[in-house]
């Protein structure tokens with residue numbers, strides 16, 4: 001199950017204020033972007049609503065944006081049009097990427113914003129990472145950001161109701177995450193995300209979706225990266241932090 005057909009329409013309520021403008025989203029990767037030539041070929045392989053892809057194009061890079069969700073790819077194309085950015089969009093899940101692009105094509109591949117946990121278990125994750133690695137040119141880098149699943153699992157199943165309304169497109173919404181933490185790491189887990197748009201003068205409009213995910217420990221991810229020919233160059237992993245970034249280069 002891929003999902004995001006429903007959430008794609010309201011995804012901006014899930015993006016922080018600070019990262020909503022493409023230029024701000026891309027700026028959060030300045031350290032790694034400094035490693036690239038100015039006309040670099042880059043791929044965002046889980047592009048969501050396109051903030052990163054459009055931001056990268058704004059820096060003069062040749063950008064391809066892919067996602068398993070047709071609705072997400074459409075939103076990325078719309079954002080690119082709104083910003084006058086040149087972004088090639090393709091609907092493809094990670095395993096399909098080698099059908100669309102030649103090996104050794106990209107200087108950098110991004111898989112960011114809590115996407116990789118949607119790959120189905122160790123086998124699915126291995127296949128996804130293998131695709132990403134194949135598309136990188138030798139010396140090219142994969143940039144991956146992730147939740148710290150060690151922390152998420154330790155908290156167990158729970159409900160997170162954001163303690164402030166999020167305002168987007170003139171509408172306020174309450175955001176709710178329901179975490180279904182399975183007994184074992186390797187089991188399928190679920191996150192249900194609900195966005196309830198509230199208005200004192202009209203009905204509450206709720207959009208929600210149940211997403212499947214398969215968590216992984218940082219140490220597993222490191223091994224899996226090495227198995228597909230990627231060598232960790234930088235990692236911000238910290239057991240006390242909610243998220244981390246890994247940059248791994250193709251040997």
Ligand SMILES: C[S@@+](CC[C@H](N)C(=O)[O-])C[C@H]1O[C@@H](n2cnc3c(N)ncnc32)[C@H](O)[C@@H]1O
Pocket residue numbers: 002003004015045046047048049066067068069072092093094095111112113114115118119
């Ligand atoms: C949490 S969103 C992150 C989107 C974006 N990268 C961001 O940071 O806002 C996860 C994205 O991964 C995509 N996705 C899930 N499974 C996928 C797969 N097997 N192949 C490619 N993309 C996938 C979803 O459609 C969704 O757009």
